[in-house]
Amino acid sequence: MDPLADLGPVRELVGALASRGQTVATAESLTAGLLSATLGGVPGVSAVLRGGLVVYATDLKASLAGVSDDVLGRDGPVAESTAGELAVGAAARCAATWGVGLTGVAGPDTQDGHRAGTVFLGFHGPDGTDVVKLQLTGDRWFVRSHAVREAVSHLLDRVTRTDTG
Template sequence: MTVNPAAEHLVREFTRRGLTIATAESLTAGLCSATIAEVPGASAVLRGGVIVYATELKHDLAGVSEETLRAHGPVAAETAAELAKGAARRCGADVGVALTGVAGPDPQDGHPVGEVFIAVYDSARGARVENLYAEYVRLVNEGEFAGLDAAQLRAKIRQFSVNRALEMASA
């Protein structure tokens, strides 16, 4: 098994800087944490995470306010920001990373396939959020996802999202 280069970079950088990380994962259901854990030495930086696939668990486990969920829903920048902060707090980590979105095969509650929000939280900078939908559309238009069936496309969106989350957290 090949170690993910973005995860390897994150573990190396966080170890060097003495930082820890935790995740709140909806879209990826633990894939981001598992990707970090594949790196030798990950135990020095990975505190843990919460899988919040169900909307109510975003509140119950990660502390997303009910108001945010009511006003914006589970797939939103505001929700991702609160998820990331909640992961850091719940797990006692320096940095929290959150992933929420739609991997398909069908749109969800008015959100198109490929709409993904990633947030990275730390106490010094607060939450930084990215919406990956424009990048997804660009990749589709360039043929990056051509010929993939629904399951393959879903896997590709999830892995692409994890890679981007790891890059954001390392920045």
């Protein structure tokens, strides 16, 4: 089953953002724009989706998304710190309330010492920045699509949590 076949959570996220007058932007490496494309499948998303950066190449993480050369040199392109800076950069570069950064290894091979299925999801918004690490098992599509599904779920939680916060 395709984890992105059910757009219910995506619709819920778009609705939650819209009802709060908030926006989102992405900086995607691992998912190569899949999160933005998934959000774009929901009618009315133009009210909340500011834009997205596809930063598959390491140098673009710095030049387009603003990840510091120090972080990339010290921690590499697949790291908690990189995901956090991708999220901050997405929000800043696209003037969005929320930024989401996704980086990881889709596989099948290990990259920079990280095994396939290692994913870091960065979130930046009014309540600060945090990163979620996932370890997924499956083929490239599974890893990428589940990373998107988890990003939607975690962002929805963050957006609604700030109401009570």
